[in-house]
Amino acid sequence: MAASLTRRTLWTQYKLFYRKSLRFFTISANHTSENGNKTTKEDVRTTHFGFESVAEKEKEDRVYEVFQNVATRYDLMNDAMSVGIHRLWKDYFMYKLSPLPGTELIDVAGGTGDIAFRFLKYVESQQQSASPEDKHNMSRSKNIELSSDSSSTNSDSTSNDDEVSETHTGSESHVTVCDINQSMLDVGKMRAKENGIYHGISWLKGNAESLPVKDNTFDAYTIAFGIRNCTHIDKVVSEAYRVLRPGGRFMCLEFSQVHYPFLQRLYDAYSFQVIPVLGQVLAKDWKSYQYLVESIRQFPDQEDFKDLIKHAGFCNVTYENLTFGVVAIHSGFKL
Amino acid sequence: MGSTCICKRFSYAKYAYFRRILHNRDISKVVLNRNNYSTTTNKDLDEEPEPVLSFQYDKLYPGHIPTTLFQKGLLTIGSAFMSLYDPSRDDMISTLGETTGYPALRWMRQKMLQDPVGRQILEEKPVINSSTVSIDYLGNLPEGTFGKEYWKFLSKNGFSPDARLPVHFVDDEELMYVMLRYRQVHDLFHTILGMKPNMLGEVAVKWFEAVQTRLPMCIMGATFGPLRLGPVHRQRYINTYLPWAIRCATNTKFLMAVYFEKHWQEDLVELRKELNIEPAPVFKKTGSS
Numbered sequence: 075m076a077a078s079l080t081r082r083t084l085w086t087q088y089k090l091f092y093r094k095s096l097r098f099f100t101i102s103a104n105h106t107s108e109n110g111n112k113t114t115k116e117d118v119r120t121t122h123f124g125f126e127s128v129a130e131k132e133k134e135d136r137v138y139e140v141f142q143n144v145a146t147r148y149d150l151m152n153d154a155m156s157v158g159i160h161r162l163w164k165d166y167f168m169y170k171l172s173p174l175p176g177t178e179l180i181d182v183a184g185g186t187g188d189i190a191f192r193f194l195k196y197v198e199s200q201q202q203s204a205s206p207e208d209k210h211n212m213s214r215s216k217n218i219e220l221s222s223d224s225s226s227t228n229s230d231s232t233s234n235d236d237e238v239s240e241t242h243t244g245s246e247s248h249v250t251v252c253d254i255n256q257s258m259l260d261v262g263k264m265r266a267k268e269n270g271i272y273h274g275i276s277w278l279k280g281n282a283e284s285l286p287v288k289d290n291t292f293d294a295y296t297i298a299f300g301i302r303n304c305t306h307i308d309k310v311v312s313e314a315y316r317v318l319r320p321g322g323r324f325m326c327l328e329f330s331q332v333h334y335p336f337l338q339r340l341y342d343a344y345s346f347q348v349i350p351v352l353g354q355v356l357a358k359d360w361k362s363y364q365y366l367v368e369s370i371r372q373f374p375d376q377e378d379f380k381d382l383i384k385h386a387g388f389c390n391v392t393y394e395n396l397t398f399g400v401v402a403i404h405s406g407f408k409l
Numbered sequence: 410m411g412s413t414c415i416c417k418r419f420s421y422a423k424y425a426y427f428r429r430i431l432h433n434r435d436i437s438k439v440v441l442n443r444n445n446y447s448t449t450t451n452k453d454l455d456e457e458p459e460p461v462l463s464f465q466y467d468k469l470y471p472g473h474i475p476t477t478l479f480q481k482g483l484l485t486i487g488s489a490f491m492s493l494y495d496p497s498r499d500d501m502i503s504t505l506g507e508t509t510g511y512p513a514l515r516w517m518r519q520k521m522l523q524d525p526v527g528r529q530i531l532e533e534k535p536v537i538n539s540s541t542v543s544i545d546y547l548g549n550l551p552e553g554t555f556g557k558e559y560w561k562f563l564s565k566n567g568f569s570p571d572a573r574l575p576v577h578f579v580d581d582e583e584l585m586y587v588m589l590r591y592r593q594v595h596d597l598f599h600t601i602l603g604m605k606p607n608m609l610g611e612v613a614v615k616w617f618e619a620v621q622t623r624l625p626m627c628i629m630g631a632t633f634g635p636l637r638l639g640p641v642h643r644q645r646y647i648n649t650y651l652p653w654a655i656r657c658a659t660n661t662k663f664l665m666a667v668y669f670e671k672h673w674q675e676d677l678v679e680l681r682k683e684l685n686i687e688p689a690p691v692f693k694k695t696g697s698s
Contacts, residue, residue, distance in 0.1 A: 097478065098477060098478040099478075099479050100477055347477065347479050347480055348483065350480070351480050351483045351487060352487070354487075355484070355487035355490075355491050355501065355504075356491075358498075360474050360577075361474075
């Protein structure tokens, strides 16, 4: 009897100690429980901006501002926050896409060009490793496709808002990088120049919810770490459906929910305690990185997003978790 | 006998445990709410998102960013490395000062409250920037006045009273003001001590501030600053400036409790006498120390 009591007190003492240590991870500032401005059934529709509630029209501007501020340090911060793992994720993403040479890809919210450069490298390495016969076959099939389309000149111009029709002669793979934010595109163009990439890439400024592109234009649509910043995710997915050719593939790489309790706590602790601090130290910007980690929590989880994609009309929708669910690759086909 | 002791311990533990839960419920609401949000489901998004007690920026003062103790620790380490790696990042130095300065700020506030003028400063919270202090007015003052010397200091070196960075990471409004005041009167310290803004002068002022304010950032700056001095300056520093700075700091009045804005027209020499400041060492152009 006495022994079991002592055991229990030890356990409660351990719990006390654990709760005491939580003190280090809680904010000591005086937070009173205000209810804030609860927008009831007003005309202004609200959405979430991180954990904040903002008017829908405002969200786009605020996201724009965030990326304007982070553009120059975007790549550095990605490396710092994910300890370089984001490169592996993107490499795997491209491997999953496995584009054939001659593919036309649109990379939305692809500002600094990470996916676009990987795409070009991938198709180049495919072409190099392919035997001459395969190359001939590939170009022949491409020409058959093209002869049925209307041929218009390839527009490699930068940042035009007009509708762009992307048809290319020959078996040239092409990627169109689309982003709503000009600063991100500028950083991407600079990187392209630094890496000596001039052909096969074009830059387009546009909103993912209403792309300045004709229907049935692209073979593949990718969006990496961009969709959670959009105000209407369903609109983005429907636009993706619209611009893809039949047989085209939609692929989305995005932060998702971790469903393992212990890891989730660890991930939350890392996200909320470490990442804003990194943002302040490396990029002088606490608030943008606080928004980042909050927006990850607000994004629907793997299954819900899969349903959303199905709802837009895509078939054979699958997802794959990377790093225990920190990141997920969703894929769907337009048939 | 033994069992009653154990029973007492057990019931105290239980009581302390429940008390801790109630206490934590108040201060850890932020963490709990975040955990709720981390498993979002679409059905929850149909209802209004509850206004979470999440990140309330500018809650205590404009520019306030609430941080946990762990984050403050990380910020300290990160800003220490960053300020060494990239000395142009002055915001890192100020962050380091803010995260490490609590005990010193509390001590300073206590000392200010003991002095009537200090109490007045804490109540009125005067701010020195170009809207509260007219540069032209300072320039038009007669020679030898404190205001005119300050104006000379600013214009000769191209400084502006607006250049001081805002405070972000201090979780108390009054302590935030003390920190802000410290930053803003730094240039005034230069003037009143007669120190130029070169490395030697900066180190001397840092020593002075370290003794007067006890801020860890000042102590660090004062200790590591001299490492960058050239040989001539280092000699002067060791032989003259260092002992003078420490002597001066211990004998002078507590300068944080001085309402500098009311002394613009006063003669600088008189002011120094009033505050018991030992005149700065002077070196002739021949360079002999």
